[in-house]
Amino acid sequence: MKCVRCKAKAEVHLRAHNAGFCRPCYLGYFRRQVERTIAHDHMFRPDERILVAVSGGKDSLALWDVLVGLGYQTTGLYLGLGIGGYSDRSRERAEAFAGARDLPLVVRSLADEGSGLAVPDVAAATRRVPCAACGAMKRHFFDAVAHEGQFDVLATGHNLDDEAARLLGNVLRWQRDHLARQRPVLEPTHPKFVRKVKPLYLLSEYETAVYAFMSGIDYVVEECPNAEGATQLVYKDALNRLETASPGTKHAFVKEFVRTAQTLFADDAARGVPGECQQCGMPAFGAICSFCSLVREVEAKRARRAAAELTAG
């Protein structure tokens, strides 16, 4: 197979697009796709300051790499989740990437934010699935750091496979309010929120992996240990089978949803304007935000245990 651009020997074949690329042309293709998505969906302008959430994995580092290459003003944000060796190795990769390129990186760690706030501890104390606890905490710190640092935009590395799996899950139960909020660009609904964007949402996991590999980005290959058996992986597996039977399925599924079907669900997004959390001051729909509510649960649990130990002693 030959490269569709320069006719050199192809090094990667994209079945969904029925196209082969050599290394230089693939890197160009990938960057162009990101550039087009940013422009088409009006994600951000060159004068805006972008906070890039980086996990140390291929998607977020590929995204940061492309944004830097396109000349955008970026700062990375690494949030330490406290998931054992996985978190340590992820942090190393994020720091090495930023260090080698002399890029600004904000590092925050859940363990430093309060006792018992590492993801496994919160999940255990609140009897939540780790991914649910992790999601709530990530959202809080991403929002808080973007607000504190007066950024204009928060960019995350969600790829096509992530979005297709999320969409399939939302559609299988017709969760209209979730469908209403599944967009590549979320405009802020409160002055303390910033715009949230997903510039890789039309590029597959395979495409970002190839980009990261070909660019020589050193990323964490291992999956988060909590991901095993997660529902998202069941959806990804189902979608991969559909993709094998009919290449391009995932791309059409997500793209057509965003471009033609999403607006049908838009009314369901009307949850009104959030107020502010009495505890932390960040936007919240109730009296306290879901992050502070998690923290309270963790603290209550610790207090009960301490009391029990006192009684037993």
Place this chain on the structure above:
Amino acid sequence: MKCVRCKAKAEVHLRAHNAGFCRPCYLGYFRRQVERTIAHDHMFRPDERILVAVSGGKDSLALWDVLVGLGYQTTGLYLGLGIGGYSDRSRERAEAFAGARDLPLVVRSLADEGSGLAVPDVAAATRRVPCAACGAMKRHFFDAVAHEGQFDVLATGHNLDDEAARLLGNVLRWQRDHLARQRPVLEPTHPKFVRKVKPLYLLSEYETAVYAFMSGIDYVVEECPNAEGATQLVYKDALNRLETASPGTKHAFVKEFVRTAQTLFADDAARGVPGECQQCGMPAFGAICSFCSLVREVEAKRARRAAAELTAG
């Protein structure tokens, strides 16, 4: 496991409902589900005449059996598709079922309707996928027989797996006009059309197979030979995997769509009122209906071939 109704030994276990049933209680459960669906979705009344499309398979014969048991006025319609031995064996089962119960059965055969109208011949002559040609012809004859016989309703045996697979296919490409028309009850849009209903749309393929087996219905077990490799089977396979990971997925997917999401697509159904086919007089959106258009293609092909043979001779 025990029967949830009478505590006897369960003979069937429905994971989606987390319930076991003995034989008599299962048959009662199945009939009740059909009865409830008919009532909930206002499918038909006891004074209406129902034409039941029967293929000789488990779904349509189970449906006919239940409707007869519930006291409805039914007539079967068997349409011979001309798919070799499969069609012969299907017809035998439909005729044996009707004969043993002394039920009226209309038998029509595509081969008798015109030369070259058997499904494999039409598919070959028009270069269509057999399932596409078959669908267009079935729709035509179901409509035509229902109209000629002055029936009030046409009932088909589509089950939950059929509907879930069709829904998944429509959703994966966000075919809004198809989603607008995917309903368990389709009211007629023309005086020559009758109401079309799917009373089994919330009962799985497994449930109808168990009902048919336990009722002693002799049905064609083999699949249509054209179904192999059909896209519907890829969707069914994906849905079965999702169902295994989370029992009840298919039921929620279809039921929630029909009850809460379907209306969002309703505007897209506004194709207006059809006119009448200049050829056969049945409703059509163009000058001739899709059935007559298929017939013309077949005839044109035959004429070309005859001309070529004359020239060669």
